[in-house]
Amino acid sequence: MVSSFAIISEPNRRTILSLLASSECSVGELESRLRMPQTSVSKHLRVLREAGLVEARIEAQKRVYRLRPGPLKEIDAWLEPFRRFWTAHVDALERHLDRMDPVPKKGKKH
Amino acid sequence: MVSSFAIISEPNRRTILSLLASSECSVGELESRLRMPQTSVSKHLRVLREAGLVEARIEAQKRVYRLRPGPLKEIDAWLEPFRRFWTAHVDALERHLDRMDPVPKKGKKH
DNA sequence: GGTTCATATACCTGTCAAGGCATATTCGAT
DNA sequence: ATCGAATATGCCTTGACAGGTATATGAACC
Numbered sequence: 001m002v003s004s005f006a007i008i009s010e011p012n013r014r015t016i017l018s019l020l021a022s023s024e025c026s027v028g029e030l031e032s033r034l035r036m037p038q039t040s041v042s043k044h045l046r047v048l049r050e051a052g053l054v055e056a057r058i059e060a061q062k063r064v065y066r067l068r069p070g071p072l073k074e075i076d077a078w079l080e081p082f083r084r085f086w087t088a089h090v091d092a093l094e095r096h097l098d099r100m101d102p103v104p105k106k107g108k109k110h
Numbered sequence: 111m112v113s114s115f116a117i118i119s120e121p122n123r124r125t126i127l128s129l130l131a132s133s134e135c136s137v138g139e140l141e142s143r144l145r146m147p148q149t150s151v152s153k154h155l156r157v158l159r160e161a162g163l164v165e166a167r168i169e170a171q172k173r174v175y176r177l178r179p180g181p182l183k184e185i186d187a188w189l190e191p192f193r194r195f196w197t198a199h200v201d202a203l204e205r206h207l208d209r210m211d212p213v214p215k216k217g218k219k220h
Numbered sequence: 221g222g223t224t225c226a227t228a229t230a231c232c233t234g235t236c237a238a239g240g241c242a243t244a245t246t247c248g249a250t
Numbered sequence: 251a252t253c254g255a256a257t258a259t260g261c262c263t264t265g266a267c268a269g270g271t272a273t274a275t276g277a278a279c280c
Contacts, residue, residue, distance in 0.1 A: 009119035010238080014188065021191045027257060040239065042258055047237095061247050061256045069195035076193070078124065079186055081131045085179035086186075120268080137227060150269065152228055171226045171277050 004071045005078075007051045012036065013044050017067065020054060024066040114181045115188075117161045122146065123154050127177065130164060134176040 008014050012034060019025055019033060027045065031038045045065060048054040052071050056063040118124050125144060129135055137155065141148045155175060158164040162181050166173040 003119075003121070005121075005124070006119045009113075009116045011113070011115075012238095014115070018188075018191065021195075028255095037240075038257070039241080039259085043238080046258080058247095063257065067192075067195065069192050072189065072192050073196055075185070076189055076196075078128075079182065079189070081128065082177075082179050082182050083186070085131075085177065086183055122268090138225095147270075148227070149229085149271080153268080156228080168277095173227065 002047075002051055004051060004053065004074050007047060007053060007071075008075070010044070010047075012040070013048060016041075016044060016048065017053065017072075020065060020067040021069075024064050026059075026062045026064050028062070030065070112157075112161055114161060114163065114184050117157060117163060117181075118185070120154070120157075122150070123158060126151075126154060126158065127163065127182075130175060130177040131179075134174050136169075136172045136174050138172070140175070 008017070015034060016030060019030060025033075027038065027041055030045075031041050034041060045054060045056075049056065053068055054065050055068050056065050058064075118127070122144060126140060129140060129143060135143075137148065137151055140155075141151050144151060155164065155166075159166065163178055164175050165178050166175050168174075
């Protein structure tokens with residue numbers, strides 16, 4: 001299965017996911033909100049489906065898509081080590097970086 | 111400037127960022143840790159630099175790269191609306207989605 | 221000044237993905 | 251059965267991008 005990182009690198013797919021985050025949608029609804037040809041929407045939905053990011057329910061002729069947020073946790077987890085960088089303010093960050101890779105400046109031994 | 115989403119869609123670049131998250135590195139250090147030719151490392155670093163995700167300090171013949179976490183906040187912010195989906199447990203989520211797009215199942219009026 | 225180490229750039233090439241267009245499928249209504 | 255609505259798929263073209271190889275820059279040291 002393709003990495004979620006690759007999937008959300010496409011802006012239209014991000015928009016689709018954001019729309020589905022507020023409410024499930026049929027293809028036609030997505031089409032009109034995205035102002036994009038239906039075939040493109042369907043193709044993006046296919047990619048999202050195969051990556052496990054959305055799922056479809058059949059309802060008459062319509063397919064109603066809904067979000068499957070699971071795979072996005074991968075992104076969230078990858079981001080984790082970076083969060084502390086923007087929770088501290090900048091000068092604290094720089095002090096931190098200085099401590100990080102300790103270059104022996106002067107003799108510290110004695 | 112290219113979106114950070116596109117930048118981190120490349121696995122090697124994610125690894126570079128993760129390495130720099132723990133400590134700043136020279137190009138040579140990255141090269142040996144990534145087991146990847148130097149030219150490739152330099153090219154990825156260029157992309158990261160132009161996206162504002164890293165910056166370089168010149169030290170003799172070496173360039174020491176460090177993380178610039180700012181642009182990653184964009185990713186973190188985009189992810190925000192999805193977090194509630196995996197903080198609640200699954201059945202609660204489904205009840206939520208059902209409430210979301212209220213389809214009139216039976217006559218509910220009277 | 222030439223040599224070597226450290227890094228960057230130029231060029232080429234294969235691959236892969238998105239968009240456009242035409243067409244196929246599937247279901248519902250008449 | 252036929253038609254139309256809703257959605258999916260196939261084919262094609264084009265552009266972007268990563269990897270490889272060769273080469274250029276630039277600093278340090280003799």
